[in-house]
Each structure stands twice: as structure tokens, then as C-alpha cells.
Amino acid sequence: MNERIEKxxxxxxxxxxxxxxxxxxVVFLMLWSAGSMETSGTTTNGGRMALNILKGIVNxxxxxxxxxxxxxxxxxxxxxxxxAFMGTVVGAIFSIPLAFLSASNLTxxxxxxxxxxxxxAIRTVPAFVYGLMFxxxxxxxxxxxxxxxxxxxxxxxxxxYIEAIEDLDTKILESLDAMGLGTWQKIRYGILPQLMPNFxxxxxYRFDINLRDATVLGLVGAGGIGAPLIFAMNAxxxxxxxxxxxxxxxxxxxxxxxxxxxxxxxxRG
Amino acid sequence: xxxxxKLFPPKVYKLSGGKEVSQKRSRAPIYVILVLAMSxxxxxxTAFNPTTLVARGNQFFVILGKMFPPNTGYFGSIxxxxxxxxxxxxxxxxxxxxLCVPFAxxxxxNVCKNRVVVTLMRLIFSIIRTLPTLVSALIATFIFGxxxxxxxxxxxxxxxxxxxKILYEEIETVDMGAFEAMEAMGATRTQAFISSIVPQVLPxxxxxxxxxxxxxxxxAAVLGYVGAGGIGLILNEQxxxREYPNVxxxxxxxxxxxxxxxxxxxxARKKLV
Numbered sequence: 255m256n257e258r259i260e261k262x263x264x265x266x267x268x269x270x271x272x273x274x275x276x277x278x279x280v281v282f283l284m285l286w287s288a289g290s291m292e293t294s295g296t297t298t299n300g301g302r303m304a305l306n307i308l309k310g311i312v313n314x315x316x317x318x319x320x321x322x323x324x325x326x327x328x329x330x331x332x333x334x335x336x337x338a339f340m341g342t343v344v345g346a347i348f349s350i351p352l353a354f355l356s357a358s359n360l361t362x363x364x365x366x367x368x369x370x371x372x373x374x375a376i377r378t379v380p381a382f383v384y385g386l387m388f389x390x391x392x393x394x395x396x397x398x399x400x401x402x403x404x405x406x407x408x409x410x411x412x413x414x415y416i417e418a419i420e421d422l423d424t425k426i427l428e429s430l431d432a433m434g435l436g437t438w439q440k441i442r443y444g445i446l447p448q449l450m451p452n453f454x455x456x457x458x459y460r461f462d463i464n465l466r467d468a469t470v471l472g473l474v475g476a477g478g479i480g481a482p483l484i485f486a487m488n489a490x491x492x493x494x495x496x497x498x499x500x501x502x503x504x505x506x507x508x509x510x511x512x513x514x515x516x517x518x519x520x521x522r523g
Numbered sequence: 524x525x526x527x528x529k530l531f532p533p534k535v536y537k538l539s540g541g542k543e544v545s546q547k548r549s550r551a552p553i554y555v556i557l558v559l560a561m562s563x564x565x566x567x568x569t570a571f572n573p574t575t576l577v578a579r580g581n582q583f584f585v586i587l588g589k590m591f592p593p594n595t596g597y598f599g600s601i602x603x604x605x606x607x608x609x610x611x612x613x614x615x616x617x618x619x620x621x622l623c624v625p626f627a628x629x630x631x632x633n634v635c636k637n638r639v640v641v642t643l644m645r646l647i648f649s650i651i652r653t654l655p656t657l658v659s660a661l662i663a664t665f666i667f668g669x670x671x672x673x674x675x676x677x678x679x680x681x682x683x684x685x686x687x688k689i690l691y692e693e694i695e696t697v698d699m700g701a702f703e704a705m706e707a708m709g710a711t712r713t714q715a716f717i718s719s720i721v722p723q724v725l726p727x728x729x730x731x732x733x734x735x736x737x738x739x740x741x742x743a744a745v746l747g748y749v750g751a752g753g754i755g756l757i758l759n760e761q762x763x764x765r766e767y768p769n770v771x772x773x774x775x776x777x778x779x780x781x782x783x784x785x786x787x788x789x790x791a792r793k794k795l796v
Contacts, residue, residue, distance in 0.1 A: 284617060287610035291672050300666040307662055336565035343562060378778045380744045380755065383770070386762060390582040396569035401576070469655040473748055477569070480657075484749075487661050499658065506653040 310492020311499060319497040325482075327501040334478040335505070337396050337471070338464035341403025342411075346457040349408050353415030360419065370416075377409030381467065385474035396477030403464050403471070411460050418452040451520045458513045458520075466506055527553070590771030597769045600757065601776050607671050608753035609780065611746075612739035615675040619682025620732040626683075627690035633699055634716060645691070652684035656742055660751040674751035678739050682732075689731050690724065697723045726795045733788040733795075740784055744777060 319327050355361055356369025384405050388398040427444045435443065472480020479502060486494040533545040565571065629635045630644035660677035667673045701719035706712070747755020754777060761769040 283613055287614040290607065290610055291614070291670075291675060300668070303665045304662075307665070333568055336568040339561055340565040340569055340571055343558075343565075374782065375778055378741065378781050379774055380741075380758065382745065382748060383758070383762065383774070387583050387586045390585060391579045392572075392575055397571055397575075400565075400569045400571055466653060466655060469657050470745060473657070480655075483658065484661065487658070487665075499654070502655070503650055503653045507649055510649075510653070 306490070307492055307495075310494075311496035313493055314497035314500050315493040316497070318494055319501060327479075327498055330479040330482060330498070331501050331505050333396055334465065334468045334502075335509075337399045337403055337478050338461055338468050341400045342407055342457055342461040342464055344400070344404035345407025345460070346411055346453070348404065349412035349415050350453075352408065353412040353419055356412070357416050357419040359422070373409055373412050376405065377413075381406050381470045382474045385471055385476040389474065389476065394475040394477075398474075399468070399471040399476035399478050402476055403468070406467070407460050407464060410463070411456055414456040415453060418449055418456070422448055455517045455520045458517055462506075462510055462513050465509055469502070586767055589767035590774065592768065593771035593775050594766075594768035595772060597772045598776070601754070601773055604747075604752075604754045604757050605776055605780055608743045608747075608755075609740060609784075611671050611674040611751075611753050612678055612736055612743045615678025615743075616682045616732060616736040616739050618675070619679040619684075620686045620728075620735065622679070623683045623687035623690060627687045627694060628716060630687070630691040631694040633695055633697070633702075634712070634720070648684050648687045648691075651680060652688060654680075656681050657745065657749060660746045661749045664750050669750040669752070671752035674743060674746045674753055677746060677751060678743060681742070682735050682739065685735055686728070686731055690728055693724045693727055694720060730792045730795045733792055737781075737785050737788050740781055 318325075322328055352369060352373065356366050356373060358366040361369070381402055384402045385398060388401040388405075392398045392401065422445065426448070427440055430440050430444045468478045469480035469483060471478045472482070472484050475481060479498060483495060483498045483502075486492075486498065527550070528547060531548040533547045536544045536546065538544060626644055626648070629640050630648060632641055635641055635644075656677055659680045660673060663673035663676040663680075664670075667676060697720050702715050705715035705719050710718070743753050744755050744758065747753045747757070748759050750756070754773060758770065758773050761767075761773065
């Protein structure tokens with residue numbers, strides 16, 4: 255038994271040089287990164303700060319949490335949901351033509367390549383830059399936030415759509431062809447049933463992400479729950495920040511739970 | 524039989540053999556109505572207005588137009604911040620991905636038999652994951668002061684929850700035969716974990732960590748906005764001064780960096796899996 259094990263060990267691929275190289279590179283990268291860590295140095299009362307934050311989050315401002323006016327957490331959350339929802343819808347709609355243009359099995363290579371570069375460029379620009387640009391169009395408020403969300407959604411959503419389109423089973427189209435179906439019938443019975451669950455699932459997933467990322471919009475005044483949260487934090491009003499955070503976390507967890515269930519149902523058919 | 528099927532009875536087809544087949548009515552109307560209702564509510568709340576968009580849409584391209592041509596002379600001032608951003612994401616991703624391993628072990632039902640611990644760990648992962656990165660970065664700047672440490676911490680916290688969740692899901696789908704055999708031979712749980720489960724989850728763990736790192740470079744660009752260091756800091760500054768050609772240059776550099784990192788990491792991930 256032991257002999258056999260030893261023999262098996264001897265026959266293991268000898269790639270320790272490769273592993274060592276990777277290890278050295280990784281360690282070097284870590285040291286290189288750690289070397290330039292810096293702080294402006296208010297570390298002395300950092301611990302007290304952390305304690306205060308924790309205290310605030312444990313004792314949230316209940317008045318704000320259950321306040322049903324426009325300034326209360328419920329309304330802000332509703333506004334955030336609406337921004338994320340409409341942003342996802344608009345983004346998903348814009349993604350469809352972009353994805354079809356960039357799918358390498360449908361369009362010629364150069365067009366598809368340009369489409370992909372464009373999608374990557376859209377993905378790279380940080381959300382608050384778009385926010386500032388849209389504020390010029392719509393003025394500050396949730397409308398600008400919605401447009402920002404839709405533009406940032408395009409990047410990821412169209413990437414997933416392209417994958418779905420490239421995975422299309424073309425044999426089905428051939429058999430529909432053989433049955434004598436027209437173009438629209440082929441789209442209706444051959445392409446839509448293949449793409450719809452995937453598209454819907456991607457959109458729902460993106461809605462999740464948008465809801466979580468909506469805080470960024472508050473930075474530039476593009477609506478949603480971000481602005482009150484960041485104001486509260488910058489003013490060290492931890493009770494307020496705590497109540498907003500609790501509302502947000504609970505909402506995102508609920509939405510995530512629902513959306514996972516829907517997506518599981520969609521993929522299983 | 525659900526209420527929906529009672530309201531709209533299934534369509535019955537009579538086949539030539541005399542057998543009856545029923546097809547359930549499509550659920551699509553419910554979904555359409557739900558989405559429409561939600562859209563109307565959203566349009567009301569956010570004051571979404573397509574006519575404004577068409578009428579003033581060109582304003583969007585004003586800033587974009589000013590960014591071109593990008594100011595190439597500004598490149599020198601971008602190198603350091605972009606390197607900071609990369610370092611922040613690298614270190615943050617590494618710390619987060621390594622730290623989450625023991626917690627992910629405790630959060631998977633097949634390794635940890637204690638239901639309370641599993642539920643608690645999962646709850647912690649979910650709560651941390653829902654915490655916006657911006658908020659954790661802001662909190663980190665309060666604790667560690669302005670600078671790259673705050674950004675690194677925020678990225679580490681996010682990576683911790685993100686990789687942790689994927690990892691415990693991965694561990695749960697692993698083949699437990701080897702683990703049980705190791706335990707039967709007298710190995711401790713940790714030893715069995717290291718030699719039977721780790722080899723199974725390692726490739727996908729590394730692949731996910733790389734993917735997470737890619738995403739974090741992009742994310743880290745936002746962190747500078749709250750003073751957590753990196754490229755976001757100068758991006759915010761230049762936007763504030765309305766130096767749009769410089770902003771254009773920053774975005775171009777960011778794009779090229781992200782593109783390179785994504786290409787390398789995609790290559791590495793293909794080799795892994």
C-alpha cells in the first residue's frame with residue numbers, strides 16, 4: 255500500500271518551479287502594495303470612533319425609521335427602489351440592440367469588436383461621473399439617478415446578453431425553417447423562448463446590484479437614499495445613519511431573497 | 524391547482540386518439556401587469572420624463588465633448604494615483620479572500636454540523652455584503668484617517684463577504700467521499716479539509732478571487748470620492764475644477780488599466796479552470 259502511494263507521489267507532475275514563480279510574484283505584488291499604504295493619521299481616536307458608530311447603528315433613530323413623510327426612511331427607500339427599478343428597465347431595453355450588435359455570431363467581427371469596446375468603455379466610467387453629466391440634462395434629483403443607473407447597468411447587462419445570444423441553439427432555427435416558418439415566427443418560437451428566461455434573470459440580478467449601488471448616486475445629488483446617509487455620516491449623526499443603514503440592509507436582503515427565488519424558477523423553467 | 528388556474532382554466536386539446544391534453548394558461552399577463560404597475564409607480568416617484576431627455580439630451584454630450592481631446596500632458600500626475608488604486612484593490616482583495624476562508628468553512632453545512640453557527644455566519648456574510656462599499660469606505664476613513672488604508676479596508680471588507688459567499692456555496696457542492704475517508708483514517712476536521720476539500724475548491728476559489736480583483740479596480744475608482752485614496756481622489760478634484768480634458772485623460776488611463784488587468788486575469792482564469 256505504502257509503496258504504491260510513494261510511486262504515485264513520484265509520478266506527480268514536477269511543476270514546483272512554476273508554482274514557486276507564481277508564489278514569488280504574488281508575494282512581491284503584496285509587498286509592493288503594502289509598501290505604499292498611507293494614512294493622514296487620525297488613528298489615535300479611531301477606536302473611539304468605531305465604538306460610536308457601532309453604538310449609533312445599534313440604537314437607530316426610530317423616529318426616522320418609521321417616519322412616513324418625504325424625509326422618512328420608508329419614502330427614501332421607495333425612491334431608491336424606483337430609481338433602481340426604472341434604471342434597470344431602461345438599461346435592459348438599451349442593452350438589447352447593443353448586445354445583438356456585439357454578438358460575434360450574428361454581426362461581422364469588426365462591428366462586434368467595436369461594440370464590445372464601447373460596452374467596456376461604458377462599464378469603466380465611474381457612476382458619479384455619469385451622475386454629474388446627467389444632472390446637466392435633467393437637473394438634480396431622482397431622474398438623473400435613474401438615467402445614471404440605466405447607463406451603468408448597460409455595461410454588465412449587455413455583456414451577459416451577448417453571452418446568451420452567442421449560446422443560442424441554431425439547430426432549433428433550422429428545424430423551424432424546415433417546418434416552413436417565416437422570420438417573425440422563427441423569432442417568436444425559436445429565439446424568444448431561448449433568450450427570455452436568461453434576459454429576465456439578468457435584469458433581475460442587475461436590479462439587485464443597482465439597489466445596492468444606489469447609495470453612490472447620493473454623492474452627486476442624483477436622488478435616492480445615498481445623500482441623507484452620507485450627510486448623516488459626515489455630521490457624525492450615527493443614530494440617523496444607523497436607521498438608514500438598517501432600512502437599506504433589510505430591504506436589500508428581502509429583495510435579494512425574492513429575486514434569487516424568481517431566478518431559480520426562471521432557470522429551471 | 525393554484526387560484527390562477529381556477530380563474531383561467533387550462534386550455535384543453537382533444538387529440539385524434541380521443542385523449543385530452545390540457546395546457547396551462549400563460550402566466551405572462553401577471554408579470555406584465557406587475558412590471559407595468561411598478562414602472563408607473565417608478566415614473567411617478569422619479570419624475571421620469573422622456574421628452575426632457577430628448578429635448579435636453581445633447582447636454583449630456585457637452586461634458587463628454589469637452590473631455591476630448593484628453594489632456595495627455597496630465598498623464599504624469601495620474602500614474603501615482605492609478606498605481607495606488609491597483610495596490611489598494613490588490614491588497615484589499617487578497618486580505619479579504621484569505622480572511623474569509625475559515626468563516627466560509629464555518630458557514631457550509633457539510634463541514635460545520637452546528638446549525639446555529641452556520642446560520643450566524645451566513646447572516647454575517649449577507650449583512651456585510653449588503654453594506655454599500657461607499658459606506659464601509661467612509662467608516663474606514665473615520666477610523667483610519669484619509670488615505671489608501673481606508674480604501675484597502677473597504678475593499679477587503681467587500682471581498683470578504685463576496686468571496687466568502689461564493690466559497691461556502693462551492694464547499695457545499697463538493698464531493699464529501701474523500702473528506703469522510705480522511706476522517707475515518709483519523710485525521711482531524713481541519714486536516715481533512717485541507718487535503719480533501721481544498722484541492723477541489725482551490726481552482727474556482729482562485730478564479731473568483733481574480734474576478735473579484737478585476738471588479739475591485741473598477742470599484743476603487745469610486746472610493747476616492749470619500750477620501751479613501753486612489754484615482755477617485757484626483758478624478759473628483761478635476762471634476763470639481765471642471766478640468767474636463769484632464770478628466771478625459773483619467774478616464775482613458777482607467778480604461779486602459781482595467782482592460783489590461785481584465786485581459787491578464789481572464790488569461791489566468793482560463794488556465795485555472
